Amino acid sequence: MSRTVAFVGLGHMGAPMAAGLVRAGYHVLGHDLVPAAVDGAARAGVEPASSAAGAVEHAEVVITMLPAGRHVLDLYATLLSAARPGTLFVDCSTIDVADARTAHQRAVAAGMRALDAPVSGGVLGAEAATLTFMAGGGEAEFAEARPLLEAMGKKAVHCGGPGAGQAAKICNNMILGISMIAVSEAFVLGESLGLSHQALFDVASTASGQCWALSANCPVPGPVPTSPANRAYRPGFAASLMAKDLGLAANAARSGGVRAELGLRAAELYAAYAEQVGATEDFSGIVRTIRDQSGE
Ligand code: NAD
Incomplete structure (x- = not known):
């Protein structure tokens, strides 16, 4: 049975990354504030969710790809109470190291697990699934996220604890x-x-x-x-x-x-x-x- 992944933030990077997960056989529930972004991802096989909270309710892994730290922290306030306990939150956005550590702490305090995993390689890398991921968090969380990261990229490096990826x-x-x-x-x-x-x-x-x-x-x-x-x-x-x-x-x-x-x-x-x-x-x-x- 394929794993269910919620993907929030389907912009220039998020949409092709979510499409890479679909190609690798994951069931991807996607959400973005911009309807056109959701429509584009849906054409690549992402199942549209009516809200971010709705996307994460049934997911085992939640991936976010958002503009900046404030978007991640704002959204986590909603998502952390909607997800099932133990859900793995993987933030791939490029954000402040301090914000990444705060996001991690809040996730753990809410009974979730977390990883920061920003990327290098740009839109072309996202489309070709050749991104490099730099991850921060626990060994177990990295090991669990690794197959997903490798479905979206060519390399994933575990850089250390929370914030080390950023x-x-x-x-x-x-x-x-x-x-x-x-x-x-x-x-x-x-x-x-x-x-x-x-x-x-x-x-x-x-x-x-x-x-x-x-x-x-x-x-x-x-x-x-x-x-x-x-x-x-x-x-x-x-x-x-x-x-x-x-x-x-x-x-x-x-x-x-x-x-x-x-x-x-x-x-x-x-x-x-x-x-x-x-x-x-x-x-x-x-x-x-x-x-x-x-x-x-
Ligand atoms: P983007 O602006 O194209 O996409 C961000 C998406 O997040 C937008 O579609 C926006 O509507 C959505 N969003 C914002 N708040 C939301 C919310 N509360 N709920 C749902 N959706 C929300 O940006 P991008 O180019 O895809 O970049 C995303 C991240 O990746 C950034 O942190 C950026 O620094 C990083 N990054 C980008 C590139 C690149 O080449 N574009 C390369 C490496 C890293």
């Missing part, structure tokens, strides 16, 4: 945000020195400057044909999402007294850039802002 996510994305700015500044500096994009790429991608921001998501058109720079910076990973993740990292660094000077500066630069372009541009488009502001 911690891994924001630390990784802090590296990514800083390295994209570093690569972009190097290309703009190279331009001013008369160095071609291809020459810098050929050297740095096989030398000590090598990183994902350069070799997979190169911010200038040409050297990596699949990078968003070759399609007018259509995302990819939207600038607004990078700004969000760096904001979470900056908050965590400030509250932990961590001297993350580049992380805090990257958060400021991405906040300003995302204010201009929102979700319409890939985060690598920041190279244009750096170029435009050079020589001012």
Whole structure:
């Protein structure tokens, strides 16, 4: 008999993730505040539930994929009293580490079990079921969630106790945000020195400057044909999402007294850039802002 999973939050990520579970044979009850999102998921085999509480009543596992921590905590207030005791709550949203720990505590206090399991890989990864999950919580909870995570992704890493998945996510994305700015500044500096994009790429991608921001998501058109720079910076990973993740990292660094000077500066630069372009541009488009502001 297939397991019943409630999936709440059927947006850009949630809908294809829920569809992946359906393909793997799970019975998925889905809910979203936006009716069109529910309709889209229903076409992929998700059974629409009339409310979030209605979705979780009969579920053994509850997965949430929501915009931010306040949505998760608000919704948990309803869901934790509607679910059956012992239900496993898996939050895949990217949220503040402190909010993730609060959600976990509230779930346990209500007689439930919990895991934070944010993802990397974006909408394309969700559609192809090639996401990477970073999980925080107990060993037993991770072991139970693992088959579901592997139905939606290619890799699931248990990072530690409650909140550890969110911690891994924001630390990784802090590296990514800083390295994209570093690569972009190097290309703009190279331009001013008369160095071609291809020459810098050929050297740095096989030398000590090598990183994902350069070799997979190169911010200038040409050297990596699949990078968003070759399609007018259509995302990819939207600038607004990078700004969000760096904001979470900056908050965590400030509250932990961590001297993350580049992380805090990257958060400021991405906040300003995302204010201009929102979700319409890939985060690598920041190279244009750096170029435009050079020589001012
Ligand atoms: P989205 O805005 O497309 O989807 C969120 C969905 O949650 C929306 O459909 C919204 O209607 C629904 N929702 C909000 N409150 C609700 C409630 N109370 N009850 C039911 N539904 C509710 O966002 P997304 O791009 O799918 O991202 C979801 C999460 O995944 C975010 O935390 C984001 O940071 C993270 N993430 C996104 C990407 C990406 O590339 N889009 C990549 C990695 C991680």
